[in-house]
Amino acid sequence: MRAIVVEEFGGPEVLKLTEVPEPEPGPGRLSIDVAYAGVNFAELKARSVGYRVASLPYLPGLEVSGRIRALGPGAAESTGLRVGQPVAALIGSGGYAEVALADADTVFALPAGLSLRIAATLPTVLPTAHGLLHRAGRLRAGESVLVHGAAGGVGTAVGQLARLAGAGRILGVVSGAAKVEHALRSGYDEVFVGDEFVDGVGRATEGRGIDLALDSVGGETFRRTLAALAPFGRLVSFGNAGGEPPWQVGQTDLYPGRSVAGFSILQLSQSAPAELRALAEETFALVAAGSVELPVSAELPLSEAAEAHRLIESRTTTGKLLLRVGDDD
Ligand SMILES: NC(=O)c1ccc[n+]([C@@H]2O[C@H](COP(=O)([O-])OP(=O)(O)OC[C@H]3O[C@@H](n4cnc5c(N)ncnc54)[C@H](OP(=O)(O)O)[C@@H]3O)[C@@H](O)[C@H]2O)c1
Incomplete structure (x- = not known):
């Protein structure tokens, strides 16, 4: 073959x-x-x-x-x-x-x-997006969400799934203006280009910060995203596209009540395949029904x-x- x-x-x-x-x-x-x-x-x-x-x-x-x-x-x-x-x-x-x-x-x-x-x-993108929002991220209706790589495969799915879940403001980050339109069509309320998100999150959340942030870039982007969290906000790390050294978090970085989680669909498929199957079945049905594209x-x-x-x-x-x-x- x-x-x-x-x-x-x-x-x-x-x-x-x-x-x-x-x-x-x-x-x-x-x-x-x-x-x-x-x-x-x-x-x-x-x-x-x-x-x-x-x-x-x-x-x-x-x-x-x-x-x-x-x-x-x-x-x-x-x-x-x-x-x-x-x-x-x-x-x-x-x-x-x-x-x-x-x-x-x-x-x-x-x-x-x-x-x-x-x-x-x-198989990769959809269970990942669902697992990020609802398992690792524990999204509740009305909460704000920030997503890096908003126009990529995972980002396209996350915007739509967050919208279906009744999230509040859904904010995306992309690397170039040409991708903004695609992200806006995928459920995002507002899309920032590169570092614009640092000030943009403050404006969009009236200074409160983000409830749930999903980061696949790592390095400096991870650190800035952590700093943009609301009190009791959660950051889920799921990639290191930027190629910087792995992030580290100290106890005081998490005050007054922030948390950081990780997610890997490939590790989930090996250690808990039944969890992966549940994520896949829930999300494939949404695509078959025309709710997610x-x-x-x-x-x-x-x-x-x-x-x-x-x-x-x-x-x-x-x-x-x-x-x-x-x-x-
Ligand atoms: N942990 C998991 O379970 C899991 C599962 C699937 C994917 N991922 C990760 O999620 C990310 C997106 O995956 P995908 O399948 O959606 O990929 P994709 O459709 O190929 O999109 C890649 C995204 O990464 C961004 N990107 C590319 N090169 C970059 C760089 N050097 N620095 C920062 N960002 C860069 C691009 O966004 P911009 O150009 O707009 O920045 C693009 O939207 C990747 O990092 C991937 O490894 C993790």
């Missing part, structure tokens, strides 16, 4: 289309004939600096949609999944390929009416995976990027 393989870490050009043996599912696992693979920021970090990569060669790709090709021993018993069924899956690696392997625990049957194309946009800003063939990474690195994309791999439904 054809797959994108990384033999050495580096720029997008290290993503090479290669002929590799087809993988066979072991116990509790299954294989999927991939229709589409979602492209994620974490895959750029994996390709460039080896983020979460155990060894080389490495096959990138964290999420796919497609049809079940084969079931390993025990995979059907625990989930009721069957060969030929259309599914979406969150996988550790190997999604940029014609056949992908997945733990049956992190494979999700599609609700009626959900296409494979839309399904590929969901994840626009695809670019769809490229598998052979152009490098171009997809270049596009995300250019910081001009919004919503989700997809690789088209096999037959559509």
Whole structure:
């Protein structure tokens, strides 16, 4: 089968289309004939600096949609999944390929009416957005929310889910004016460009500060976001896109009553797959019902995976990027 393989870490050009043996599912696992693979920021970090990569060669790709090709021993018993069924899956690696392997625990049957194309946009972003707001962030109706990367995949979902949950002011941060319109269409009341958010939050909350902030950038952005919290405000850290050293928080930074939480969908998928399944089922149903939409800003063939990474690195994309791999439904 054809797959994108990384033999050495580096720029997008290290993503090479290669002929590799087809993988066979072991116990509790299954294989999927991939229709589409979602492209994620974490895959750029994996390709460039080896983020979460155990060894080389490495096959990138964290999420796919497609049809079940084969079931390993025990995979059907625990989930009721069957060969030929259309599914979406969150996988550790190997999604940029014609056949992908997945733990049956992190494979999700599609609700009626959900296409494979839309399904590929969901497994990472949507449970993440829901988990950030409602599990780690414990959002209550009427509270204000601030989100970095508001026009990206996660940001696009968070704006809509926060709106559905009855949040108060929903504020977004993006890196360029060209992304503001996309974020405003995704549920945000107001969108700041870069550091504008520091003063903007004060104005938008009449000096009170933010109840719930979601930070995927880290470093100085994390520190400024922490300082922008309301009394008893919560900050959930879920990425380090800026590449600065990991943040640290001292006790007094949290006075008078702030808290900081973390969230990782990949770690949740390994340590608490039932929690992931609950997040996925709740949110996939919202997409099937038309309450949440994840626009695809670019769809490229598998052979152009490098171009997809270049596009995300250019910081001009919004919503989700997809690789088209096999037959559509
Ligand atoms: N913890 C988790 O479970 C989890 C799950 C999914 C994603 N994430 C993280 O969430 C973030 C967004 O992921 P995504 O899938 O939505 O990605 P995406 O659609 O590719 O968007 C990436 C976002 O990151 C921002 N960005 C890119 N390069 C940056 C840089 N050097 N410094 C600061 N911001 C940068 C961009 O926003 P601007 O250009 O507007 O700043 C863009 O909106 C990433 O950091 C990713 O690792 C975490």
